[in-house]
Amino acid sequence: METIPVLFTKKEDCCGCGACLNVCPRQAIAMKEDEYGYLYPEIDEEKCVRCGQCKKVCAFQKREETNVPLDCYAAVNANVEQVSKSASAGIFAAIAEKVICDGGIVYGVAFTRNWGVHHVAIDNLEDLAKLQGSKYAHSNIERTYSEAKNELQTGRRVLFSGTPCQIAGLREFLGKEYENLVTVDIVCHGVPSVRMLQDYLKTIEDKHRGKITEFIFRDKSIGWGKNGSAVINGKKIKIWQSASSYLYYFTKGWLYRENCYRCPYACEHRPADITLGDYWGIEKQHPELLGKGRWDESKGISCVIINTKKVNHLLRT
Ligand SMILES: Cc1cc2nc3c(=O)[nH]c(=O)nc-3n(C[C@H](O)[C@H](O)[C@H](O)COP(=O)(O)OP(=O)(O)OC[C@H]3O[C@@H](n4cnc5c(N)ncnc54)[C@H](O)[C@@H]3O)c2cc1C
């Protein structure tokens, strides 16, 4: 190939998964912010050797069909502390705990310095809380696909979680099935840029004249899906879903990356072994599961979709 690959022509064709960055043998690709803070890959012409691997690895543009659901469950983690720290019913934490206790490593999304949102790896239970709870913004994958591949090649068990487009990107980057890999994707309706989140948090800081030291999108102290919270100057303030510009526009679907409006994964085809979502409306479909001595919908109930037989061992334990 003589010319530099054109990674995408329209923004709707790039989900920012970073598979191209991870595959490049010359480290010629960097993710750069556009005017709204969304990340897109850019090739450094000086470093590029025109091998074309970055173009071939783009799962988002191939849009191949993947797994379809085999089974679907309503589920709640028996560990109430883990449920309270999770956006839904803590099923991700239960799976991650099992993998870590078996000596494995877990990749998921954490807040980083200045409310950045990044994929990180953890392999001890003390760090599990960092990955719990939804961060409703686009997570930067960085080089975690390459790091996970190195771990997989040593035979270590790896759990990798993310949006469906991120899991599709990982699978295409790996290029083959690994028995020691389990993937989890979430029911996802779109992601705003991290800069939008940071700008929003700054408005809260300005209003309350202090730095936010803790922030959660879903604080369950008074119920599920009602409010988030922030700690400023040692004081906890509630952030009501309906009164928060960020949450309002996020829920309405006005803030997403261009590609989210044409998401190929908003359907039954699931890139991951397991899909996790919120089981809103369970009171209508399965009222027999709720009530005294049963599940409490004010704490969160998850929907768990099993897409491959590979995860049967996790369900049994
Ligand atoms: C951007 C986004 C949109 C969502 N939209 C819906 C929806 O419309 N309907 C619905 O039913 N559920 C949605 N969810 C999923 C839901 O909020 C829960 O994350 C999910 O049910 C898992 O819950 P849990 O209690 O098992 O784990 P939790 O502890 O709540 O979640 C932890 C898991 O979420 C992952 N995660 C957190 N933030 C991100 C992120 N920014 N990008 C990728 N992965 C992330 C972590 O890596 C980890 O795997 C969304 C989640 C996100 C992040």
Ligand code: SF4
């Ligand atoms: S591999 Fe991912 S980041 Fe690269 S062009 Fe394709 S969608 Fe965009």
Ligand code: SF4
């Ligand atoms: S063509 Fe090859 S060297 Fe150039 S950016 Fe793509 S992967 Fe990297």
Ligand code: SF4
């Ligand atoms: S809506 Fe689709 S394209 Fe957008 S982040 Fe979610 S899975 Fe990716």
